[in-house]
Amino acid sequence: MISNEKPLRALLGERGIKPTYQRLAILAEVLDRRSHPAIKDLHFGLKTKVPTLSKTTLYSTLELFARHGLVRTLRIDPVEARYDGWTAPHHHFHCERCGAILDLNLACPTGRRGCIDGHEIREVHGYFRGVCRSCLAGAASSASPKRGAARAALVKHPSRRYQHA
Amino acid sequence: MISNEKPLRALLGERGIKPTYQRLAILAEVLDRRSHPAIKDLHFGLKTKVPTLSKTTLYSTLELFARHGLVRTLRIDPVEARYDGWTAPHHHFHCERCGAILDLNLACPTGRRGCIDGHEIREVHGYFRGVCRSCLAGAASSASPKRGAARAALVKHPSRRYQHA
DNA sequence: TTTTCATTTGAAATCATTTCAATTTGGATT
DNA sequence: AATCCAAATTGAAATGATTTCAAATGAAAA
Incomplete structure (x- = not known):
């Protein structure tokens, strides 16, 4: 039940990674997201498709993928690792508001x-x-993230930490 | 008993930061180090001069300094924040070995x-x-750091995490 | 001295990440 | 199909950096 399964299998196969159900699902999820999800976001997003998926598996699988160049691990968020399925060279911006x-x-x-x-x-x-375009536009209000250098509020598709209750 | 106290006081004064004994000591320590120390390194390094210094004070003081541009907070080490007293624009390299x-x-x-x-x-x-010059030179042996993407061993002046027992 | 307010402190809480032992899985072999 | 084995997965517990919080301290003002 994993959409686009063929090419994903190929991606893993090329690198000699056994295409288990979990790995295929995780890969599909991380490649499908543009929002640089954290572990907990992936865990949340996959819970319907793979209800038993543990965070331990997410950690180890993403490390495996990173080692094989399938994903990039971003450390720009002081609180938690974020994962990027787009591996072409590019820079990242972290909004300290949202x-x-x-x-x-x-x-x-x-x-x-x-x-x-x-x-x-x-x-x-x-x-x-810095402060992203949306936040500059006065997008949202306040509700401070708990950690890190970041201050104020939410908007967009950020790590759950930054979202309203 | 803080060496070079005058200019440090000035540095704080210019920014309207009250020059307490702790702040002067912390500032002296972080400016004096070239090794991008972590909180625990500063805590260790200051324990003689300021035996009662708490980590809480270190955290809040370094955040204060960072806000005023006196130090830079580096997030390149996946495990812990590192602090840089050299604020001129420059890049950083993180050795995944040591x-x-x-x-x-x-x-x-x-x-x-x-x-x-x-x-x-x-x-x-x-x-x-990547892997730094010393480690490439076969500098040291093995003793894996506990966390992060990093593997092998120690050398040099790294965060205490990476050092031998 | 007394008041006041900021700073400092240590203990407890939070939370991402790691460790670890046990269970499950899937492929290979019988 | 049943068995075996190594790898993968899991959940619970441990680790450790960082934050929270309330109490103690300190220093300046009244």
Whole structure:
């Protein structure tokens, strides 16, 4: 019952990852989302399709995927890891008001690899922080996120932490 | 008993921050370190000078400093926040072996401010991850850090998490 | 001195992440 | 189909950074 199952199986197969039901579902979910979901968002989103799915499996599976370049782990949110199914080089913006993480179109050496100062570069992240367009437009009100440098409120499709009750 | 106290007082004074003994000590410590210490490192490093210093004070004080541009909060280490007393725009490299965070000399728009795609940019971070020069040189052995994507061992001046017992 | 207000403190709570042992699964073999 | 085995999954417990909170302290003003 996983939509688009064929190409997903292929994606895993190419990397020698056994295509279990959970893995296919997780991969489908993370590739389908543009909002850079956190573990708990994926857990919530998958609970209908895979009711028994544990967070432990989510953690280990996403680490597996990241290791094989299927997803990127974003550490821009101080509270929790966010996952990105779009692996082409691009930058990210984190709104400190609503917590949304947005893709940025910006020429930059995110694709840069090789060595710098003798260090072997394996990942490059351009992290921009500030207040997003919607929040600037006065979009929403206040209700402070509990942790991190972020302040005020919600809007959009952010990590659940930033949403109203 | 805080070395270099005068200029530190000035730094705080300019920003209207009351120069308490704790704040002066914390500021001195964070400015003096090149290793991007975590809270626990600062706590450890200050315990002689300020034996009663609580982590709560460290957290709140560093947040205060960050808000006033005296330090930068780095989120490149998945486990804990690291603090940087060097506020000029520059990039960072995180070694996934030993956990060290190193400054990179690299022309890049870390200084970029203003708006992108309508979002107001307040901070820019260039995060590079990989294996540092020392670790590549076969520097140290193995003893896995407990969390994060990082694997193997220690070396250098990393967050205590990555050090041998 | 007394009042007042900000700062500091330590203990407890929160919560993402990791660890771990037990269970389940699915493929291979009989 | 039944059995076996290694890998995958699970849930519960542990870990540890960070936050919350109320009480204690300190320092300046009245």
